[in-house]
Amino acid sequence: MKYGYARISSESQSFDEQINALLEIGVEIQNIFKDISSGVKAERKEQDNLISTLKEGDYLYVFKIDRIARNTTHLSTLIKSFEDNEINFISIQEPFFDTTTSNSIYLYSFFKLIRKLEKEIMKERAMKGIESERRRCVVGGRKRGLSLKALNKAKVAETLYKESKFSIEHICELLEIGSRRTLYKYLRSRNVKIGSYKKRKEK
Missing domain, CATH: 1.10.10 (Arc Repressor Mutant, subunit A)
Incomplete structure (x- = not known):
């Protein structure tokens, strides 16, 4: 089954360009989920509904990556979820984001590396915080x-x-x-x- 996701930041904007692109790719109108939400806002009700609807073998299309992901961390989490659940993910305007091609193995590897780097950065920040506390002569609280x-x-x-x-x-x-x-x-x-x-x- 083909699904689509579209998002605009405010009601003054239009879904038209995204919806038309999704329809042209073969997504039926009833399978397009839409949110009106800013790029950084975490709450996206229709995106959550879409994710819970997707099943193994389904195809998810977006007009551009920034329509579905808030940031690289969120995108990495989505890609991992799609990989684990065998959901095909395609960005219409960014062909390199297409998990149905032979490049998908590189895409998954790239985001695995991103997740690893993020964990290492978080660990490094935690260690710096401990060192900072030590320098301020604070030990064990x-x-x-x-x-x-x-x-x-x-x-x-x-x-x-x-x-x-x-x-x-x-x-x-x-x-x-x-x-x-x-x-x-x-x-x-x-x-x-x-x-x-x-x-x-x-x-």
């Missing part, structure tokens, strides 16, 4: 310089400080913190803004 014991004290200090029931001196005494400066260091490690909570001295 906590700032370097605070021991586990100090972190626990910082959590309790944050709670006591926000309750506004204890003076700074009393918090230091309760938690055996040597100085106000150290207490403030603990609070800042918890992203507590010093002076944002009004303290009441003990009676």
Whole structure:
């Protein structure tokens, strides 16, 4: 069965050129799925309906690749799905996108390479993110310089400080913190803004 897909970005545009090309290639009008959606918008209801309709051995025609794919990642995903489900995919204006020809093996290989490169790029970005965190002296989600014991004290200090029931001196005494400066260091490690909570001295 032959199917077609057409897309325009806004209602001010026309489907005519795409529809005419699909009809000329032999796609029946009832088998043409149409969306009005911008190129980057992920939601395309009729495209989703089309994908769920396609079966093994079917032919899918588009006027141009950019009518069906949002970007190279999306195109790579579509090509992989078509390959896995043995669906023939043809771009009318771009003959090299034709999985029914002998060139299809090169097309599939190309997109396998694209997917591999994308995974490697994502992995590289993740590693750079970890390295960036290390350079900012952040290890395992906590700032370097605070021991586990100090972190626990910082959590309790944050709670006591926000309750506004204890003076700074009393918090230091309760938690055996040597100085106000150290207490403030603990609070800042918890992203507590010093002076944002009004303290009441003990009676």
